[in-house]
Amino acid sequence: xxxxxNAESLKVFCVRAFQRVGVNEQDARxxxxxxxxxxxxxxxxxxxxxxxxxxxxxxxxxxxxxxxxRVVVENLATATLDADAGLGQPVSYRAMQKAIQKAQQVGAGxxxxxxxxxxxxxxxxxxxxxxxxCIGLAMTNASPKxxxxxxxxxxxxxxPIAVAAPASKARPFVLDMATTTVALGKIEIANQLDKxxxxxxxxxxxxxxxxxSHRTLDEFKRNVGGGLLPLGGEGELFSGYKGYGLAVWVETxxxxxxxxxxxxxxxxxxxxxEALPANIGHFFGAWRIDSFRPPEEFKAAMDDLQTLIKSAPxxxxxxxxxxxxxxxxxxxxxxxxxxxxLNRKVMDxxxxxxxxxxxxxxx
Amino acid sequence: xxxxxNAESLKVFCVRAFQRVGVNEQDARxxxxxxxxxxxxxxxxxxxxxxxxxxxxxxxxxxxxxxxxRVVVENLATATLDADAGLGQPVSYRAMQKAIQKAQQVGAGxxxxxxxxxxxxxxxxxxxxxxxxCIGLAMTNASPKxxxxxxxxxxxxxxPIAVAAPASKARPFVLDMATTTVALGKIEIANQLDKxxxxxxxxxxxxxxxxxSHRTLDEFKRNVGGGLLPLGGEGELFSGYKGYGLAVWVETxxxxxxxxxxxxxxxxxxxxxEALPANIGHFFGAWRIDSFRPPEEFKAAMDDLQTLIKSAPxxxxxxxxxxxxxxxxxxxxxxxxxxxxLNRKVMDxxxxxxxxxxxxxxx
Numbered sequence: 001x002x003x004x005x006n007a008e009s010l011k012v013f014c015v016r017a018f019q020r021v022g023v024n025e026q027d028a029r030x031x032x033x034x035x036x037x038x039x040x041x042x043x044x045x046x047x048x049x050x051x052x053x054x055x056x057x058x059x060x061x062x063x064x065x066x067x068x069x070r071v072v073v074e075n076l077a078t079a080t081l082d083a084d085a086g087l088g089q090p091v092s093y094r095a096m097q098k099a100i101q102k103a104q105q106v107g108a109g110x111x112x113x114x115x116x117x118x119x120x121x122x123x124x125x126x127x128x129x130x131x132x133x134c135i136g137l138a139m140t141n142a143s144p145k146x147x148x149x150x151x152x153x154x155x156x157x158x159x160p161i162a163v164a165a166p167a168s169k170a171r172p173f174v175l176d177m178a179t180t181t182v183a184l185g186k187i188e189i190a191n192q193l194d195k196x197x198x199x200x201x202x203x204x205x206x207x208x209x210x211x212x213s214h215r216t217l218d219e220f221k222r223n224v225g226g227g228l229l230p231l232g233g234e235g236e237l238f239s240g241y242k243g244y245g246l247a248v249w250v251e252t253x254x255x256x257x258x259x260x261x262x263x264x265x266x267x268x269x270x271x272x273x274e275a276l277p278a279n280i281g282h283f284f285g286a287w288r289i290d291s292f293r294p295p296e297e298f299k300a301a302m303d304d305l306q307t308l309i310k311s312a313p314x315x316x317x318x319x320x321x322x323x324x325x326x327x328x329x330x331x332x333x334x335x336x337x338x339x340x341x342l343n344r345k346v347m348d349x350x351x352x353x354x355x356x357x358x359x360x361x362x363x
Numbered sequence: 364x365x366x367x368x369n370a371e372s373l374k375v376f377c378v379r380a381f382q383r384v385g386v387n388e389q390d391a392r393x394x395x396x397x398x399x400x401x402x403x404x405x406x407x408x409x410x411x412x413x414x415x416x417x418x419x420x421x422x423x424x425x426x427x428x429x430x431x432x433r434v435v436v437e438n439l440a441t442a443t444l445d446a447d448a449g450l451g452q453p454v455s456y457r458a459m460q461k462a463i464q465k466a467q468q469v470g471a472g473x474x475x476x477x478x479x480x481x482x483x484x485x486x487x488x489x490x491x492x493x494x495x496x497c498i499g500l501a502m503t504n505a506s507p508k509x510x511x512x513x514x515x516x517x518x519x520x521x522x523p524i525a526v527a528a529p530a531s532k533a534r535p536f537v538l539d540m541a542t543t544t545v546a547l548g549k550i551e552i553a554n555q556l557d558k559x560x561x562x563x564x565x566x567x568x569x570x571x572x573x574x575x576s577h578r579t580l581d582e583f584k585r586n587v588g589g590g591l592l593p594l595g596g597e598g599e600l601f602s603g604y605k606g607y608g609l610a611v612w613v614e615t616x617x618x619x620x621x622x623x624x625x626x627x628x629x630x631x632x633x634x635x636x637e638a639l640p641a642n643i644g645h646f647f648g649a650w651r652i653d654s655f656r657p658p659e660e661f662k663a664a665m666d667d668l669q670t671l672i673k674s675a676p677x678x679x680x681x682x683x684x685x686x687x688x689x690x691x692x693x694x695x696x697x698x699x700x701x702x703x704x705l706n707r708k709v710m711d712x713x714x715x716x717x718x719x720x721x722x723x724x725x726x
Contacts, residue, residue: 315570
C-alpha cells in the first residue's frame with residue numbers, strides 16, 4: 001500500500017516544485033528540508049502530503065512566492081517579523097535563528113511572526129535550539145478546528161506547542177503536541193475504516209460527544225458546528241478547559257502578540273468564497289542553558305531524569321515508558337535507512353504536482 | 364459548615380504566625396498575601412489551609428526561617444536564584460519581580476529558583492506581570508503524585524503552569540492549571556463523600572484505571588504504586604502522554620535548569636524517615652508586550668478574542684463559555700466583600716496554630 005522513497009530524492013523534488021512556482025532557491029531548500037523532516041520523523045500528516053496545498057497556494061498568490069519579510073519591532077531579547085504572506089517555513093526558520101542569536105547574546109530570545117502561513121511541524125524549529133545548547137520553543141495558531149469548553153463551534157486551531165531540550169548520553173526531550181485531544185487526521189482515518197470514534201475526541205453540532213466519524217467529519221466540513229475537543233475532552237470532568245486554556249495561550253503568543261489573525265478569523269475568505277492570505281502567527285523562543293546553569297550539569301540531569309522515568313515499574317500490559325521524541329528519533333533512523341513510506345494518495349498527489357508543474361520526479 | 368473570615372484579618376494572623384517562627388516582617392507579609400490571595404480566588408486548597416504545614420516546617424528547620432538567598436548566575440534576560448531552603452513565596456515574589464525588571468530592560472526576563480519550598484498558587488506570580496503590561500509565566504515542580512504514561516508509580520509533581528496576559532475592557536486571561544487531569548484534592552473529596560472516582564483521574568498500583576477513591580488514596584499514601592493521571596488520562600487513547608509531556612517540560616524548566624531536585628527526588632527523607640529540605644524548583648518569566656506590539660493593540664485584540672469566544676453558540680445544556688481566570692475574579696469579588704469561607708477543618712488547624720504559637724486570632 002505504500003512505497004518507500006529516499007529522503008534526498010524527495011527533497012530534491014520539493015525544491016524543484018517550489019522553485020518552479022517562483023520561490024527562491026534558499027527558501028525552497030528550507031521549506032523542502034522541513035517538509036521531509038516531518039516525514040522522516042514519521043509525522044506523515046505534516047510532510048510532503050502538504051506539498052500540493054502549498055503549490056496551489058503559491059500558484060494562486062494566496063501564498064506570496066516573493067515575500068518581502070521585515071522586522072516590525074525589535075529589542076535585545078525580542079522581535080516581531082511580518083512574513084508578507086510568504087511560505088511559513090522559511091520565515092519561521094529565520095525567526096528561530098534570530099531567537100537563538102538573541103539567546104546567545106542576552107540569555108533568552110523570542111520572535112513572533114505575523115501574516116504567515118502553515119509552517120509544518122513545530123518540533124523542527126524547537127529542535128534548532130539543541131545544537132546551540134539552548135532550549136527551544138515553537139508555537140503556531142491554525143485554522144479553526146477546536147471547540148472551547150461548553151461551546152459547540154470550532155473557533156480555535158489545534159495550536160501546537162513544541163519544546164526541545166538537550167540531554168548528554170540520552171536523546172533530547174522533544175515535546176511536539178497539538179493542544180486538542182487528537183488531530184483531525186485521526187477522525188479521517190476512522191472515517192476511512194468505517195469505525196466509530198471514542199467519546200472525548202470531538203463533539204457534534206449540538207455540543208454533545210461525537211462517536212460517528214462520518215457525521216462528525218461531514219458536520220465539520222459543512223461548518224454547521226462541532227469540532228475537535230481540547231486536551232482533557234468535553235466539559236469539566238476530565239479538565240477539558242485546560243486544553244482549551246493551552247490553545248488560548250498559543251493564540252495569545254502567536255496572534256495577539258504579533259498582530260496576526262486569531263482563532264476563527266484566520267484563513268479569511270472573500271464574500272464569494274475565495275481564499276485570502278491565511279495571516280496566521282507563530283512564536284519562537286530560545287533559552288541559553290549556560291545563562292542559568294552549566295550545560296553539562298543540565299544535560300547530565302536530563303539523562304538522570306530520563307533514566308528515572310524509563311526504569312520505573314510499568315503498568316499492566318506495558319513494557320516500556322517513552323520519553324517525548326523517542327518514537328520520532330527511532331522512526332527517523334528507519335526512514336533515513338529504508339526510505340519514507342508514502343501511501344498511494346500522497347504518491348498520486350506528487351505525480352499530479354509533477355505533471356502540473358512539468359517537473360521531473362526521480363522516484 | 365463554613366465560616367466567612369475577613370481577608371485582612373486572615374492576613375494579619377498569617378503574618379503574626381510567620382513572624383513568631385522567625386520569618387522577617389517583609390517575607391511574612393509576602394507569604395501571607397499570597398496565601399490569602401489563593402483563598403480570595405477560591406483556590407482554598409492553596410490558601411491558609413497550608414499555614415500549619417509551613418509553620419511546622421519552619422519550626423523543625425525543614426523550611427529555613429532565615430534563608431540567605433543569592434543569585435547564582437545572571438545574564439541580561441536571565442538569572443538563577445538559590446532560595447537556601449526558605450519559604451517558597453518570598454523568593455518567588457522577588458524572582459518574578461526580577462523577571463519583570465529584565466523584561467522592562469531587554470523585552471523578556473526569566474528567573475529560575477532552586478532549593479525552594481511550596482510556593483502557593485502559580486497564578487499569583489504570573490499575574491504580577493499584568494500591571495507592567497507584561498505577559499507573565501510561572502511554573503513549579505512538586506512532590507511526586509503523577510504517573511507517566513504506561514508507568515504505575517507516581518514520579519512527577521502536579522507541576523502547574525500559569526500564564527497571565529492583560530486585556531483592555533475585558534478581564535485578563537489567567538490560566539493556572541496543574542498538568543494532571545485533577546489535583547489530589549478531588550480524590551480526597553470523593554473519599555470523604557464515599558463516592559467513586561471516574562476512570563481517567565488516577566490509576567491503581569498495577570497501572571489500571573482506579574475508581575475506588577478509598578483504595579486509591581490508601582495505596583497512594585502507602586507508596587505502593589498508583590497515582591494521578593496526567594492531563595489526557597490513561598494510555599494513549601485520549602493523549603495522556605501530552606499531559607505527561609507538559610509535566611516533564613515543567614521539570615525541565617524548574618528543576619533541571621535551576622539545579623533543584625527533580626521528580627521523585629524532591630522532598631527527600633533521611634533513612635529514618637525524617638523530612639529533609641524539599642529542594643524544589645520554580646521558573647518565572649515575563650514578556651514586555653511593547654517589545655512585540657503596541658500594548659493598546661494587544662489588549663484590544665485580547666478583548667476581541669474573548670468576545671468572539673464568549674459570544675459563540677453554546678453546547679446543549681450550557682449557557683456560558685468561560686475565559687480562564689473569570690471564575691476566580693468573580694470569587695475574589697464575593698470573598699473580598701463577604702469574607703473567605705473556611706471550613707471546620709481549616710478553622711481547627713488555624714486554632715491549633717494560634718495555640719501552638721501562643722498568638723492572637725481575631726476571628
